[in-house]
Amino acid sequence: SQQGEEDPQALSIQEGENATMNCSYKTSINNLQWYRQNSGRGLVHLILIRSNEREKHSGRLRVTLDTSKKSSSLLITASRAADTASYFCATVTNAGNMLTFGGGTRLMVKP
Protein backbone atom coordinates (compact mmCIF):
# COMPACT_ATOMS: atom_id res chain seq x y z
CA SER A 1 0.00 0.00 0.00
CA GLN A 2 1.15 3.56 -0.57
CA GLN A 3 1.88 6.03 2.18
CA GLY A 4 -0.07 8.90 0.80
CA GLU A 5 -1.36 10.90 -2.05
CA GLU A 6 0.13 13.44 -4.38
CA ASP A 7 -1.71 16.39 -5.76
CA PRO A 8 -2.25 17.16 -8.54
CA GLN A 9 -1.96 13.87 -10.40
CA ALA A 10 -1.06 15.78 -13.55
CA LEU A 11 0.15 19.32 -14.16
CA SER A 12 0.73 21.14 -17.44
CA ILE A 13 2.50 24.52 -17.47
CA GLN A 14 4.43 26.79 -19.81
CA GLU A 15 8.19 27.06 -19.74
CA GLY A 16 9.30 29.70 -17.26
CA GLU A 17 6.35 29.20 -14.92
CA ASN A 18 6.65 27.69 -11.46
CA ALA A 19 5.35 24.19 -10.71
CA THR A 20 4.07 23.19 -7.28
CA MET A 21 3.35 19.60 -6.27
CA ASN A 22 1.93 18.48 -2.95
CA CYS A 23 2.30 15.26 -1.03
CA SER A 24 0.41 13.99 2.00
CA TYR A 25 1.36 11.02 4.13
CA LYS A 26 -0.15 9.03 6.97
CA THR A 27 2.44 7.98 9.56
CA SER A 28 5.27 9.58 11.50
CA ILE A 29 8.41 9.88 9.44
CA ASN A 30 12.17 10.18 9.80
CA ASN A 31 12.56 11.99 6.49
CA LEU A 32 10.77 12.68 3.23
CA GLN A 33 12.41 12.53 -0.18
CA TRP A 34 11.46 13.65 -3.66
CA TYR A 35 12.38 11.66 -6.77
CA ARG A 36 12.05 12.29 -10.47
CA GLN A 37 11.31 9.65 -13.11
CA ASN A 38 11.59 10.12 -16.85
CA SER A 39 9.38 7.99 -19.10
CA GLY A 40 9.00 5.01 -16.77
CA ARG A 41 12.70 4.52 -16.22
CA GLY A 42 14.79 4.67 -13.05
CA LEU A 43 14.20 7.24 -10.35
CA VAL A 44 16.61 10.06 -9.60
CA HIS A 45 16.93 11.44 -6.09
CA LEU A 46 16.22 15.19 -5.97
CA ILE A 47 16.14 16.31 -2.38
CA LEU A 48 15.69 15.03 1.19
CA ILE A 49 14.12 16.87 4.09
CA ARG A 50 14.29 15.56 7.64
CA SER A 51 11.37 15.57 10.07
CA ASN A 52 12.94 18.39 12.12
CA GLU A 53 13.38 20.63 9.06
CA ARG A 54 10.71 22.91 7.61
CA GLU A 55 12.23 24.07 4.34
CA LYS A 56 15.09 23.12 2.08
CA HIS A 57 16.47 24.47 -1.17
CA SER A 58 18.52 22.90 -3.96
CA GLY A 59 19.04 24.96 -7.09
CA ARG A 60 15.58 25.63 -8.58
CA LEU A 61 13.94 23.24 -6.10
CA ARG A 62 12.29 24.26 -2.85
CA VAL A 63 10.78 21.69 -0.52
CA THR A 64 8.66 22.37 2.54
CA LEU A 65 7.54 19.96 5.22
CA ASP A 66 4.69 20.38 7.71
CA THR A 67 4.75 17.40 10.08
CA SER A 68 1.66 18.64 11.94
CA LYS A 69 -0.33 18.37 8.72
CA LYS A 70 1.69 15.39 7.43
CA SER A 71 2.29 17.15 4.15
CA SER A 72 5.09 18.35 1.92
CA SER A 73 5.36 20.44 -1.20
CA LEU A 74 7.90 20.60 -4.01
CA LEU A 75 8.29 23.86 -5.90
CA ILE A 76 10.22 23.98 -9.17
CA THR A 77 10.91 27.56 -10.16
CA ALA A 78 11.44 28.84 -13.71
CA SER A 79 10.53 25.48 -15.21
CA ARG A 80 12.13 24.16 -18.39
CA ALA A 81 10.90 21.68 -20.98
CA ALA A 82 13.55 19.28 -19.65
CA ASP A 83 11.72 19.23 -16.29
CA THR A 84 8.94 17.21 -17.94
CA ALA A 85 8.78 14.00 -15.89
CA SER A 86 6.92 12.27 -13.08
CA TYR A 87 7.73 13.42 -9.57
CA PHE A 88 7.28 11.20 -6.53
CA CYS A 89 7.47 11.87 -2.85
CA ALA A 90 8.66 9.03 -0.63
CA THR A 91 8.72 8.75 3.13
CA VAL A 92 11.13 6.93 5.42
CA THR A 93 10.15 5.92 8.93
CA ASN A 94 12.41 5.05 11.85
CA ALA A 95 11.85 1.34 11.09
CA GLY A 96 14.39 1.31 8.28
CA ASN A 97 15.43 3.16 5.14
CA MET A 98 12.93 1.58 2.74
CA LEU A 99 10.90 4.11 0.80
CA THR A 100 7.12 4.36 0.76
CA PHE A 101 6.04 6.26 -2.33
CA GLY A 102 3.04 8.35 -3.24
CA GLY A 103 1.26 8.00 -6.56
CA GLY A 104 3.25 10.73 -8.26
CA THR A 105 2.57 13.92 -10.19
CA ARG A 106 3.05 13.89 -13.96
CA LEU A 107 4.48 17.28 -14.95
CA MET A 108 4.50 18.52 -18.51
CA VAL A 109 6.36 21.74 -19.30
CA LYS A 110 5.48 23.14 -22.71
CA PRO A 111 8.20 25.04 -24.57
Next chain:
Amino acid sequence: DAGVTQSPTHLIKTRGQQVTLRCSPKSGHDTVSWYQQALGQGPQFIFQYYEEEERQRGNFPDRFSGHQFPNYSSELNVNALLLGDSALYLCASTLSLIADEQYFGPGTRLTVT
Protein backbone atom coordinates in the same frame (compact mmCIF):
# COMPACT_ATOMS: atom_id res chain seq x y z
CA ASP B 1 32.08 5.00 -11.15
CA ALA B 2 29.40 2.55 -12.28
CA GLY B 3 25.87 3.22 -11.17
CA VAL B 4 23.22 0.63 -10.47
CA THR B 5 22.75 -1.78 -13.36
CA GLN B 6 19.88 -4.17 -14.00
CA SER B 7 19.32 -6.98 -16.46
CA PRO B 8 17.49 -7.74 -18.59
CA THR B 9 15.90 -4.48 -19.77
CA HIS B 10 12.72 -6.12 -20.96
CA LEU B 11 11.24 -9.54 -20.44
CA ILE B 12 8.09 -11.29 -21.63
CA LYS B 13 6.85 -14.34 -19.75
CA THR B 14 3.75 -16.51 -19.71
CA ARG B 15 1.45 -17.00 -16.73
CA GLY B 16 2.71 -19.72 -14.41
CA GLN B 17 6.35 -19.34 -15.43
CA GLN B 18 9.20 -18.25 -13.22
CA VAL B 19 11.49 -15.26 -13.74
CA THR B 20 14.83 -14.05 -12.36
CA LEU B 21 15.89 -10.41 -12.47
CA ARG B 22 19.40 -9.23 -11.68
CA CYS B 23 20.89 -6.13 -10.11
CA SER B 24 24.41 -4.87 -9.50
CA PRO B 25 24.62 -2.08 -6.93
CA LYS B 26 26.53 1.15 -7.25
CA SER B 27 30.22 0.78 -6.48
CA GLY B 28 30.80 0.80 -2.73
CA HIS B 29 27.17 0.10 -1.83
CA ASP B 30 26.31 -3.00 0.18
CA THR B 31 22.52 -2.77 0.57
CA VAL B 32 20.06 -3.57 -2.19
CA SER B 33 16.30 -2.99 -2.25
CA TRP B 34 13.74 -4.07 -4.83
CA TYR B 35 10.59 -2.18 -5.80
CA GLN B 36 7.66 -3.01 -8.07
CA GLN B 37 6.07 -0.21 -10.06
CA ALA B 38 2.79 -0.90 -11.83
CA LEU B 39 1.88 1.33 -14.75
CA GLY B 40 0.79 4.77 -13.62
CA GLN B 41 1.55 4.14 -9.95
CA GLY B 42 4.34 4.80 -7.51
CA PRO B 43 6.89 2.09 -6.70
CA GLN B 44 6.11 -0.37 -3.92
CA PHE B 45 8.80 -1.85 -1.70
CA ILE B 46 9.31 -5.60 -2.09
CA PHE B 47 12.32 -6.40 0.12
CA GLN B 48 15.81 -5.35 1.11
CA TYR B 49 19.03 -7.33 1.32
CA TYR B 50 22.11 -6.67 3.43
CA GLU B 51 24.95 -9.06 4.24
CA GLU B 52 23.26 -11.70 2.07
CA GLU B 53 20.13 -11.73 4.25
CA GLU B 54 16.64 -10.35 3.74
CA ARG B 55 16.33 -7.53 6.27
CA GLN B 56 12.99 -5.92 5.49
CA ARG B 57 10.02 -7.11 3.49
CA GLY B 58 7.00 -5.33 2.10
CA ASN B 59 3.53 -6.72 1.58
CA PHE B 60 4.35 -9.22 -1.15
CA PRO B 61 3.57 -12.97 -1.26
CA ASP B 62 6.17 -15.70 -0.87
CA ARG B 63 6.20 -16.11 -4.66
CA PHE B 64 8.62 -13.19 -4.54
CA SER B 65 12.03 -14.22 -3.25
CA GLY B 66 15.51 -12.89 -3.52
CA HIS B 67 19.15 -13.45 -2.97
CA GLN B 68 22.25 -11.37 -2.39
CA PHE B 69 25.69 -12.57 -3.36
CA PRO B 70 29.04 -11.91 -1.62
CA ASN B 71 29.82 -9.19 -4.20
CA TYR B 72 26.57 -7.42 -3.10
CA SER B 73 24.74 -8.07 -6.38
CA SER B 74 21.21 -9.34 -6.02
CA GLU B 75 18.53 -11.38 -7.74
CA LEU B 76 14.75 -11.13 -7.57
CA ASN B 77 12.85 -14.32 -8.32
CA VAL B 78 9.13 -14.50 -8.98
CA ASN B 79 7.43 -17.90 -9.20
CA ALA B 80 4.03 -18.84 -10.67
CA LEU B 81 3.72 -15.55 -12.54
CA LEU B 82 0.36 -13.82 -12.65
CA LEU B 83 -0.85 -11.21 -15.12
CA GLY B 84 -0.78 -8.72 -12.24
CA ASP B 85 2.98 -9.19 -11.88
CA SER B 86 3.45 -7.17 -15.07
CA ALA B 87 5.35 -4.09 -13.93
CA LEU B 88 8.63 -2.22 -13.91
CA TYR B 89 10.95 -3.78 -11.34
CA LEU B 90 13.41 -1.33 -9.87
CA CYS B 91 16.53 -2.07 -7.91
CA ALA B 92 18.03 0.52 -5.58
CA SER B 93 21.27 0.49 -3.64
CA THR B 94 22.46 2.41 -0.60
CA LEU B 95 25.76 2.82 1.16
CA SER B 96 24.41 1.01 4.22
CA LEU B 97 21.26 -0.08 6.00
CA ILE B 98 20.88 3.39 7.48
CA ALA B 99 21.95 5.54 4.53
CA ASP B 100 19.25 7.89 3.33
CA GLU B 101 19.82 8.39 -0.37
CA GLN B 102 18.92 5.48 -2.63
CA TYR B 103 20.35 5.11 -6.13
CA PHE B 104 18.02 3.46 -8.60
CA GLY B 105 18.78 1.36 -11.62
CA PRO B 106 16.94 1.79 -14.94
CA GLY B 107 14.57 -1.06 -14.15
CA THR B 108 13.42 -4.27 -15.83
CA ARG B 109 10.08 -4.13 -17.63
CA LEU B 110 8.31 -7.48 -17.10
CA THR B 111 5.27 -8.34 -19.17
CA VAL B 112 3.26 -11.43 -18.27
CA THR B 113 0.91 -12.74 -20.97
